[in-house]
Amino acid sequence: MLSAEDRRLLYVLSQDCRLTVEQLSIQTGLSCDYIEKKIQQWEKDKVIVKYSVLINHEKLEDDRVTALIDVKVLPQRGQGYDKIAQRFQKFPEIKSVYLMSGDFDLCLVVEGKNMHDIAQFVSDKLSPLDVIETTSTRFILRRYKDFGIEFHGEEERPQRLMITP
Amino acid sequence: MKQYLSPLALSLKPSGIRKFFDLAATMEDVISLGVGEPDFATPWVMREAAIYSLEQGQTMYTSNAGLIELRRELAKYLAKHQGLNYNPEKEILITVGASEAIDLAMRALINPGDGVLIPDPSFVAYAGCATLAGAEVHYVPTRAEHDFRLQVEDLQLAYTPNCKILVLSYPNNPTGAIMTREDLLPIARFASEHDLIVLSDEIYSDLTYAGNHTPFATLPYMNNRTLHVSGFSKAYAMTGWRVGYVAGHEDFIQTMTRIHQYTIMCAPIMAQVAALEGLRSGESAKREMIMEYDRRRRLMVNGFREMGLNCFEPLGAFYVFPEISVTGLSSDEFAEELLKEERVAVVPGTAFGPGGEGHIRCSYAYSTEQLLEALNRMNRFVKKRL
């Protein structure tokens, strides 16, 4: 179980991973020493996997296309899905791989420069794999919300009075 | 036309907050730390529930005491999270904010001339409502050296035999002080010995950052003596909806319900619907807000201490209450000069009673960017005067 202190540290860190150890210490009430050791441990244990940045590519007009590809695979004797999923993991075009319930077995999130790019990837790389039975590709047309952040729509600006009891 | 007004109404003091409000309203680029409400909008699940109820045409009066589903859910919630047991049919009243509950309690209990003991400084409504009900207000000073926890010795000094109600308000607005079980026990003993009814306003109870909040009514023999007042404004970020509640002995609640029936009818139905949804599924949104407040709280305390101001660590609500007397200014002067010079609005401690002198109340219900900028400006202001 995560302690209240560690939960606090993870929360503050996940709000802004650029904070220095000193700043983290102020905002969590934990000592710099503790924080340094804890973060090192988490990095080593791959609890903290990466310090990343969430980019809104639409703003950059550096458009890219994302597709969700549902894949039905032919079960491999004695291997379950892990083997094939691990094979998919290796493709740099594939950003996420999930084992799913429902009609398909795996869901892949694939990124490319344009639709043609992704179509090519599916026909050249994926479909020829002997374990694949069928695929169904759906393109994402617009990203409204990702990682808990709203990308479109009006920002809420609650109007508060300047001073209230 | 003043001659037409009731002397009682005229005796109400103008709010110390008003002056700053008017002044700040004329300025631009003001960062305000003067607000006593969350910066979050109400969690979406609750707004959604209210929108849906409007679509369904739920726009009528509810029963005087409030939607029975809400009272039942609240009784369950209070039992599970606070160890409080109230019968939802008879011992809970849904009110128009905790504000109305405070007013009802005073009106139901006070005979003209009865004394009401109020910790000083604290939220402005207690003295106002007590006065309107014809009570005599007895302030009980609380002090920075005790982290603004109420001491039984001070209570003893302020007490006179006509006192009937003791107001407790922890976590406290404006100080952010909390009272632990150990702190409360001698107060409970005092209440028993002097036959006081305790109006315990615990609206900030969920915003407690160290240990668990102790509801006053859970202390030995205090259940019948306590009116447990709370509401959804703070922890669920629902200030504008106007919904709160009071729970206590059936005799008290029934009489308060009668007053409420004549003066208010019922709390707004959409607010009750949203509150019900909050109890059912708002817990995680609430937790997240609490995490965020906690981080800002530490940021603020550190900021003030680095400026060279004494600042005790507030363990509840969303206020810090640094001591500013080292600057040579009174609370009022500090707040006014700070606003004019650096465009930061804070509330002078004296707005919450005479015991607030020497302090200012800063709310941290703001984004970290705003808080850091405000601290920056205040640092400049304070450094010039040390």
Ligand SMILES: Cc1ncc(COP(=O)(O)O)c(C=O)c1O
């Ligand atoms: C201690 C305290 N009690 C009650 C209230 C009023 O709450 P409500 O919005 O439920 O009327 C406030 C609001 O500032 C408060 O600080």
